[in-house]
Amino acid sequence: AQSVTQLDSHVSVSEGTPVLLRCNYSSSYSPSLFWYVQHPNKGLQLLLKYTSAATLVKGINGFEAEFKKSETSFHLTKPSAHMSDAAEYFCVVSVAPSGNTPLVFGKGTRLSVIA
Amino acid sequence: SQTIHQWPATLVQPVGSPLSLECTVEGTSNPNLYWYRQAAGRGLQLLFYSVGIGQISSEVPQNLSASRPQDRQFILSSKKLLLSDSGFYLCAWRGRGSDTQYFGPGTRLTVL
Numbered sequence: 001a002q003s004v005t006q007l008d009s010h011v012s013v014s015e016g017t018p019v020l021l022r023c024n025y026s027s028s029y030s031p032s033l034f035w036y037v038q039h040p041n042k043g044l045q046l047l048l049k050y051t052s053a054a055t056l057v058k059g060i061n062g063f064e065a066e067f068k069k070s071e072t073s074f075h076l077t078k079p080s081a082h083m084s085d086a087a088e089y090f091c092v093v094s095v096a097p098s099g100n101t102p103l104v105f106g107k108g109t110r111l112s113v114i115a
Numbered sequence: 116s117q118t119i120h121q122w123p124a125t126l127v128q129p130v131g132s133p134l135s136l137e138c139t140v141e142g143t144s145n146p147n148l149y150w151y152r153q154a155a156g157r158g159l160q161l162l163f164y165s166v167g168i169g170q171i172s173s174e175v176p177q178n179l180s181a182s183r184p185q186d187r188q189f190i191l192s193s194k195k196l197l198l199s200d201s202g203f204y205l206c207a208w209r210g211r212g213s214d215t216q217y218f219g220p221g222t223r224l225t226v227l
Contacts, residue, residue, distance in 0.1 A: 032214050043121075043205055043218040044159075090159070094214040103216060107158045 002027045002095040006106035014114045019063075019078040021109045023091030026072060032094035033074045034103070035065055039087045047089075050074060061085070086113045117142035121206050121219040128226055134179075134193040136222050138206030141187065146208040148189040149216065150181055153203040165189060201226045 007022040025031060032051050036044040048059025055067045065076045074091060091106040118141045128134060140146055150162040161174045163181035171181050178197050182190045189206055206219040 034215070036218075041203070041221070041223060043220045044207075046215065046217065049215060103214075105159045 002029075002031070002093050002104045004091050004093050004104050004106040006089075006091050006109045008109050009107065010110045010112070012112040012114060013081045015083055016080050019076070019081045019085065019111065021076040021089050021091075021111065023074045023076065023106060024072055025074060025091070025093045027093055027095075029095075033065075033067060034092040034094075035059065035063070035074075035076050036090045036092060037087050038090065038108075044090065047076070081111075081113045083113050083115065086111055117208070117210075117217065119206060119208055119217060119219040121204075121222050123222060124220065125223045126225070128196050128224065130198055130226055131195045134191070134196050134200070134224070136191040136204055136206075136224070138189040138191075138219055139187055140189075140208045143187070143208065143210055145186060146210055148183065149207040149209070150189065150191050151205040151207065153205060153221075155202070159205065163191070196226045198226050200224065 003026045005024045013019055030052055034049050035047040037047050038044045047063050048057045048065055050057045050067045058064045063076055063078045065074055067074050088108045088110050090108050092103045095104055120139050122137055147166055149164045151159045152162055153159050163171055163173055165171050165183045168183055168186055179193050201224055204222045204224060207216040209216045
């Protein structure tokens with residue numbers, strides 16, 4: 001069975017400092033992994049996606065994530081936080097290599113950025 | 116480019132009233148379509164998905180139903196709303212051969 005664990009429900013950083021949002025996954029297949037961001041009362045926006053190409057994936061807004069198979073991790077990082085980064089972040093795994101089955105979502109990590 | 120629309124953006128309804136939320140996708144054909152609910156302080160729960168016109172799969176038994184009358188239209192309905200139906204409803208689409216889902220802006224439903 002596939003599952004996703006976001007290790008922190010809430011992360012708080014100061015503006016200009018690095019961001020680390022942690023995610024571990026479990027999958028029977030070679031997974032596709034995603035990070036989405038959700039600002040208050042908005043839909044989810046795709047930040048980046050890993051699909052078995054380069055293990056370091058660059059996304060939008062300066063975010064990147066590294067796929068580590070040995071650690072079953074897909075942590076999201078950003079070198080310098082901006083106030084506009086304050087939002088909810090979801091780590092997601094695709095449960096099958098193809099087909100019509102849905103995604104498995106983590107419970108989310110709320111990122112606060114302090115001025 | 117593809118876009119996804121949801122309306123209304125917000126809705127306040129009394130208990131026992133009917134519900135109809137609409138989702139439409141532009142710029143793609145024959146997408147997979149999804150309805151999710153996000154309750155306050157909780158993650159996303161998949162409610163329904165559809166692989167084609169008239170084809171609906173339900174993930175959880177509940178007070179809601181879904182329909183897909185056209186290729187790029189997905190409707191979420193209820194005959195009688197419950198307080199527990201309150202939440203943020205998100206529609207998403209996925210292209211054939213892809214496992215990436217793209218989300219709409221959402222509908223905030225409050226049942227009083």
